[in-house]
Amino acid sequence: MELVKKTKRISAIGDFSLDENLLLIAGPCAMENETQMVKTAEFLVKNGIRFLRAYPYKPRTSPDSFQGLGKDGFRIIQNLKERYHLKIVAELVDLDELDFYLENVNLIQIGARNMQNFELLKALGRIKKPLILKRGFGNTIEEWLYAAEYILKGGNDQIILCERGIRTFETMTRNTLDISAIPLVKMLTNLPIIADPSHACGRSDLVKPLSLAAVAAGADGLLLEVHPDPKNSLSDKEQALSFGEFVEMLPDLRKTAALFGKKL
Numbered sequence: 001m002e003l004v005k006k007t008k009r010i011s012a013i014g015d016f017s018l019d020e021n022l023l024l025i026a027g028p029c030a031m032e033n034e035t036q037m038v039k040t041a042e043f044l045v046k047n048g049i050r051f052l053r054a055y056p057y058k059p060r061t062s063p064d065s066f067q068g069l070g071k072d073g074f075r076i077i078q079n080l081k082e083r084y085h086l087k088i089v090a091e092l093v094d095l096d097e098l099d100f101y102l103e104n105v106n107l108i109q110i111g112a113r114n115m116q117n118f119e120l121l122k123a124l125g126r127i128k129k130p131l132i133l134k135r136g137f138g139n140t141i142e143e144w145l146y147a148a149e150y151i152l153k154g155g156n157d158q159i160i161l162c163e164r165g166i167r168t169f170e171t172m173t174r175n176t177l178d179i180s181a182i183p184l185v186k187m188l189t190n191l192p193i194i195a196d197p198s199h200a201c202g203r204s205d206l207v208k209p210l211s212l213a214a215v216a217a218g219a220d221g222l223l224l225e226v227h228p229d230p231k232n233s234l235s236d237k238e239q240a241l242s243f244g245e246f247v248e249m250l251p252d253l254r255k256t257a258a259l260f261g262k263k264l
Helices: 002-006 034-046 072-083 095-104 118-125 141-154 181-188 197-201 204-216 243-259
Strands: 023-027 051-053 087-091 107-110 131-134 159-163 193-195 221-225
Touching: 002 141, 023 034, 034 051, 034 072, 072 087, 072 095, 095 118, 107 118, 118 141, 131 141, 141 159, 141 181, 159 181, 181 193, 193 204, 197 204, 197 221, 204 221, 204 243
Parallel strands: 023 051, 023 221, 051 087, 087 107, 107 131, 131 159, 159 193, 193 221
Antiparallel strands: none
16 A cells, blocks of 8 residues: 555645544435525535535435435535535536536445445546545445555545444444544544534534544544434434534534634
């Protein structure tokens, strides 16, 4: 893994400095309708959050689960970009739609289930666009970093790693957030690393303490599920924060980030 060890850290996403700020990405698990996304966008703007989760696709284990709006969500993304000064984060699942993502998405996510989709990784290595590479829930840190090398070998070094929890024998949480992966990855590579406590625990009441723990462990940011009406969410309602819960945790996040020289 010599390449991943030598790669220079991505320091900014557009005008957003990763060195100075805690990267906070928030929004619903999946796009459900335009009203939901407009409410979320306006809420984030009001609270000074600059990155919006706007996922038209939501890969699910069961084919009967809500899968997102698909291409119908593309128009919503374009409308959000026109109306609000937010950076769009979205998961890419089909290379045939890459052109839309290159034009309309600021930060492309490679989901946990696609971490070892090597043709997808090779293709995204040939573009010049910031990427989030999620760790697969059954993958080791070494496998995760080798996945990053597939991208790096193509020439794209704008990679942000995301620890989103791994599968263990524990049944009281959805997955187990591997806090140790955060400092370990920082020892092994210069790549930024963020955490996704929402998918890690699958419980909204654990999102705040896990978020604080991740930042204290050195995470460069957080990927959080925030929904205007969690109880009626069509996807992963148990782990989504309400607007009020999200606002409640911001002061403690701000204090914790400040300990490491970062601000919200």
